Amino acid sequence: MQTVDQDGRKPGHHWKEADRVHEYVAQNDQNAEPMAEVFDLLTMLLPFAADAPLQVLDVGSGHGVLAAAVLDTFPNATAIGLDIAEAMMEIGRQRMARFGARFRYHGGDFADGTLPADLPGPFDLVVSSRAIHHLPPEGKRRLFADIYRHTMDGGCFFDIDNMRPNDDFLRARYRQVPDPTVPARLQARSQGQPGGGAREHQEPVADQLAYLREAGFAHVDCLWKRLGRALIAGFK
Numbered sequence: 626m627q628t629v630d631q632d633g634r635k636p637g638h639h640w641k642e643a644d645r646v647h648e649y650v651a652q653n654d655q656n657a658e659p660m661a662e663v664f665d666l667l668t669m670l671l672p673f674a675a676d677a678p679l680q681v682l683d684v685g686s687g688h689g690v691l692a693a694a695v696l697d698t699f700p701n702a703t704a705i706g707l708d709i710a711e712a713m714m715e716i717g718r719q720r721m722a723r724f725g726a727r728f729r730y731h732g733g734d735f736a737d738g739t740l741p742a743d744l745p746g747p748f749d750l751v752v753s754s755r756a757i758h759h760l761p762p763e764g765k766r767r768l769f770a771d772i773y774r775h776t777m778d779g780g781c782f783f784d785i786d787n788m789r790p791n792d793d794f795l796r797a798r799y800r801q802v803p804d805p806t807v808p809a810r811l812q813a814r815s816q817g818q819p820g821g822g823a824r825e826h827q828e829p830v831a832d833q834l835a836y837l838r839e840a841g842f843a844h845v846d847c848l849w850k851r852l853g854r855a856l857i858a859g860f861k
């Protein structure tokens with residue numbers, strides 16, 4: 626398995642750069658609505674009662690946007706945000722303070738395709754948004770299997786991420802359409818590269834659904850897709 630990027634860092638570790646984090650958060654604040662709609666869809670698809678005391682894990686939580694959508698929908702839920710970027714967690718601690726003890730960060734790394742050994746669990750729900758694409762295919766397969774192990778029976782895993790088209794013909798068609806869920810500058814950068822850039826591994830949806838089945842999830846589907854971004858899920 627590839628363990629370092631071309632610049633010698635472990636997958637996703639470029640997010641430790643504070644400037645990159647501040648640029649990302651500013652862009653997302655300007656363009657939050659399209660992703661908020663996908664987060665709403667995710668929460669509507671969950672197989673839990675509205676008052677369930679869910680234990681939730683957000684993998685690559687960043688400043689906490691997806692965990693916040695889940696906690697707003699399930700008032701008795703508690704979430705852990707797993708992340709490695711101190712600057713992200715600093716912003717997130719301020720923005721997530723309104724949830725009090727219902728949200729906390731767990732500083733830790735999933736670059737080798739496993740969740741940190743000291744992570745509590747299991748979880749009713751594992752979610753991730755725009756984070757797992759840093760892992761190469763073998764890393765994703767390992768991570769999906771480890772997430773399965775950390776998911777309770779009756780629980781589920783939802784992943785919103787960048788997933789490339791099946792071939793260059795389709796890639797050219799995708800490029801004809803602006804993607805509202807991706808800031809324009811990043812879209813241009815991502816679409817110019819096969820697979821979305823040097824630090825991204827964007828296997829197509831069909832491959833990633835196969836990883837979920839391989840991990841052991843019983844009910845697997847792509848529940849939303851627009852161009853190079855998709856929401857996939859596995860139910861245990």
Ligand SMILES: C[S@@+](CC[C@H](N)C(=O)[O-])C[C@H]1O[C@@H](n2cnc3c(N)ncnc32)[C@H](O)[C@@H]1O
Pocket residue numbers: 636637638640641649653684685686687688689690691707708709710713733734735736737753754755756759
């Ligand atoms: C593009 S941001 C997405 C943040 C948030 N989930 C969102 O949708 O806005 C990717 C996040 O994944 C985290 N991340 C990437 N690789 C990681 C790794 N190997 N271990 C832990 N966190 C990682 C980064 O620090 C960053 O906060």
